[in-house]
Amino acid sequence: MNLQPLFKPKTMAVIGVSSTNDRHPANVIYNKNAHRYPINVFPVNTRGGVFQNEELITSVSALPQKIDLAVIAVRAEYVPDILAECIKAGVGSAAIISGGFAESGNTEIQDRLVAMAKEADFPFIGPNCLGIYAPAAVDTFFIPSERMLLPDPGNVALISQSGGILVDQMLKFSQEGIGLSMAVSIGNKALINELHLLEYLGNDPKAKVLAFYVEGFGKNEGREFVRAAGACPKPVVVLKAGKSPEGRQAVSSHTASMAGDYDVFSAALSQYGVVEAQNEIELASFCEALSCSARFTGCRVGIVTGSGGHGALAVDACTDHGLAVPSLPVPLQQELREQLSPSARVIASVSNPIDLTGSAGDEDFVVTVRRLSKTPEIDCIIVLMLPYLPGTSSDLGARLSQIYRQEGKPLIAYIPHIEKYGMLIEGFELNNIPVSPSIEGAVLMADAMRRCQRC
Amino acid sequence: MLSKEIQTILEDAGKTGWVVEPEAKKLLSLAGLNVPRFTWATGWDQALQFAHAIGYPVAVKVVSPDILHKSDVRGVMVGIDTDEKLSAAFHHFSTLRGFAGMVVEEMVSGVELIIGAKVDYQFGPVILLGIGGTGVEIYKDRCLRMAPLDQKEAETMIKSLKARQLLEGHRGSKPVCVSALTHMLAGFSDLVMQLEDHIESIDLNPVMCSPDTCVIADARIMLHSKHAATAAGREP
Numbered sequence: 001m002n003l004q005p006l007f008k009p010k011t012m013a014v015i016g017v018s019s020t021n022d023r024h025p026a027n028v029i030y031n032k033n034a035h036r037y038p039i040n041v042f043p044v045n046t047r048g049g050v051f052q053n054e055e056l057i058t059s060v061s062a063l064p065q066k067i068d069l070a071v072i073a074v075r076a077e078y079v080p081d082i083l084a085e086c087i088k089a090g091v092g093s094a095a096i097i098s099g100g101f102a103e104s105g106n107t108e109i110q111d112r113l114v115a116m117a118k119e120a121d122f123p124f125i126g127p128n129c130l131g132i133y134a135p136a137a138v139d140t141f142f143i144p145s146e147r148m149l150l151p152d153p154g155n156v157a158l159i160s161q162s163g164g165i166l167v168d169q170m171l172k173f174s175q176e177g178i179g180l181s182m183a184v185s186i187g188n189k190a191l192i193n194e195l196h197l198l199e200y201l202g203n204d205p206k207a208k209v210l211a212f213y214v215e216g217f218g219k220n221e222g223r224e225f226v227r228a229a230g231a232c233p234k235p236v237v238v239l240k241a242g243k244s245p246e247g248r249q250a251v252s253s254h255t256a257s258m259a260g261d262y263d264v265f266s267a268a269l270s271q272y273g274v275v276e277a278q279n280e281i282e283l284a285s286f287c288e289a290l291s292c293s294a295r296f297t298g299c300r301v302g303i304v305t306g307s308g309g310h311g312a313l314a315v316d317a318c319t320d321h322g323l324a325v326p327s328l329p330v331p332l333q334q335e336l337r338e339q340l341s342p343s344a345r346v347i348a349s350v351s352n353p354i355d356l357t358g359s360a361g362d363e364d365f366v367v368t369v370r371r372l373s374k375t376p377e378i379d380c381i382i383v384l385m386l387p388y389l390p391g392t393s394s395d396l397g398a399r400l401s402q403i404y405r406q407e408g409k410p411l412i413a414y415i416p417h418i419e420k421y422g423m424l425i426e427g428f429e430l431n432n433i434p435v436s437p438s439i440e441g442a443v444l445m446a447d448a449m450r451r452c453q454r455c
Numbered sequence: 456m457l458s459k460e461i462q463t464i465l466e467d468a469g470k471t472g473w474v475v476e477p478e479a480k481k482l483l484s485l486a487g488l489n490v491p492r493f494t495w496a497t498g499w500d501q502a503l504q505f506a507h508a509i510g511y512p513v514a515v516k517v518v519s520p521d522i523l524h525k526s527d528v529r530g531v532m533v534g535i536d537t538d539e540k541l542s543a544a545f546h547h548f549s550t551l552r553g554f555a556g557m558v559v560e561e562m563v564s565g566v567e568l569i570i571g572a573k574v575d576y577q578f579g580p581v582i583l584l585g586i587g588g589t590g591v592e593i594y595k596d597r598c599l600r601m602a603p604l605d606q607k608e609a610e611t612m613i614k615s616l617k618a619r620q621l622l623e624g625h626r627g628s629k630p631v632c633v634s635a636l637t638h639m640l641a642g643f644s645d646l647v648m649q650l651e652d653h654i655e656s657i658d659l660n661p662v663m664c665s666p667d668t669c670v671i672a673d674a675r676i677m678l679h680s681k682h683a684a685t686a687a688g689r690e691p
Binding site: 216218220221222223226260261263264265267268 | 573578599600601
């Protein structure tokens with residue numbers, strides 16, 4: 001199957017565009033692609049009618065250009081005929097947005113689509129999905145543009161069985177400043193599933209981290225997926241739904257998936273070095289951390305903070321995640337103390353966590369992070385930034401990033417995500433250093449950077 | 456390829472949906488896995504004769520296609536050291552539902568582990584290693600891994616148990632024979648790969664691990680429903 005027309009379409013037909021209801025999913029999809037993306041888009045409705053002062057095209061075969069992607073948003077029972085017509089007309093691929101297939105018990109129609117597509121080697125995504133979003137390339141999500149917040153283009157690819165979770169993650173990504181290379185909603189994944197996407201994205205130079213929201217796999221597909229993920233040179237993150245018996249039931253009526261035995265699922269992921277996120281917060285943290293290039297082996301974290309409480313919470317979180325926060329050798333502690341400013345020197349705690357206290361200034365953070373970066377006893381540094389300390393400035397992000405660039409020791413920052421701290425946050429993020437809005441999140445990032453290596 | 460003898464055992468068990476202990480042990484032993492010396496005695500004379508041949512004490516267990524959980528019906532007795540006790544056990548077992556004889560076997564000791572397998576719908580054959588015995592569900596100290604396993608992966612499983620200290624020697628006790636355990640895990644996983652289409656799950660519980668060896672003290676093989684003629688005899 002050639003997936004290029006699906007993910008990089010130059011021409012698109014939107015089938016099911018309504019002449020009377022401009023909120024119809026097909027209309028939303030047509031409008032956004034026609035106005036905002038570099039694609040030739042054609043509106044189709046087999047019943048005809050007038051749309052935006054022009055006659056709707058009534059059949060796929062009547063389209064004036066060869067079509068790369070047909071977006072199908074008509075009622076389930078009409079989909080087989082439309083699909084057959086697409087195949088006959090030489091369309092390159094389809095995204096079947098419509099619901100009403102296996103998830104509502106209509107497996108027969110869905111099976112017919114799969115049989116047809118397999119015979120013709122025709123790729124389609126869905127049904128019961130949102131389809132594909134790729135920055136500045138294509139967007140088949142039937143969500144009006146003004147209601148979306150799109151993340152910056154970046155290197156994380158998101159693949160989800162649930163369209164809703166996918167959109168929520170995109171909102172989260174845009175808020176956390178995590179860059180997205182592509183978002184794919186695969187819905188019932190009747191034909192194209194996680195395995196195809198793993199293979200495609202493994203070879204996509206734009207994607208560096210592959211993140212999946214999975215409800216369940218088909219027979220033996222989990223086995224194939226983890227093996228392929230293990231062999232993939234890019235980190236793979238998975239968030240699983242349907243872990244509890246109640247959750248399994250919910251998953252089954254959502255996308256007709258068998259959620260399966262969660263213990264086996266989780267064990268198989270870790271066996272092949274796939275990073276499992278426990279919830280959507282972890283998923284975002286892991287993606288941000290892994291989209292930065294720093295990795296480390298070992299488990300020794302150095303914590304630098306301006307508040308003892310932050311340090312203590314971070315140590316607890318590290319311990320929970322199997323990361324150590326070892327005391328620094330005494331000579332090193334003495335050396336460090338001597339380098340601090342007079343006001344911080346007398347009250348700072350320099351063991352690890354290193355609490356520079358509220359009296360610390362930019363220079364105290366800089367000398368401490370530089371010294372830790374040169375210390376072989378520490379594998380990764382977490383800086384807990386308190387941007388409201390009077391002695392520190394917004395320059396600190398860029399200054400600490402400079403040390404990372406020189407020394408290469410993995411660095412993670414915690415900064416409350418508030419607009420007025422934006423410059424500090426950007427100082428890190430523009431230098432490819434992950435910033436978490438929570439202490440726990442910063443620790444999760446450290447855990448992900450370590451776990452993404454196969455153990 | 457499964458040997459003719461193994462295939463016969465599986466076919467014979469099709470009627471009940473699972474393989475009773477002595478047949479399961481025979482199958483495991485055919486696959487090169489270590490089981491105690493035992494016999495499936497259908498009559499009293501045979502039981503007595505075997506007990507005398509291997510010497511007391513012995514362990515005895517009821518064989519019945521209707522009884523999946525033998526200890527729930529006092530169907531397992533260990534430390535039988537006289538003819539009288541052997542006779543009492545035989546008579547008790549013969550009153551149990553579906554009685555089809557008695558396993559008489561040599562006593563084995565060691566750290567109790569469970570080695571299990573199931574064919575998962577999404578992930579195929581999976582191997583479980585855990586702290587065994589009747590407390591399996593209480594401790595829930597176990598580790599899962601997709602089969603097949605090599606010796607190194609088997610070692611990783613052993614190391615990932617919380618109670619691994621019990622195996623490595625704890626408070627003066629000798630460490631168990633880890634090489635025998637990794638050998639058993641790898642051999643078992645090979646067998647499971649061959650049985651994939653036939654079985655639903657296998658429980659080896661307990662597997663007794665001592666400083667010298669590892670022995671499968673009890674075993675149960677649940678067949679895949681397409682190979683089980685009826686579900687009779689299955690308990691929830």
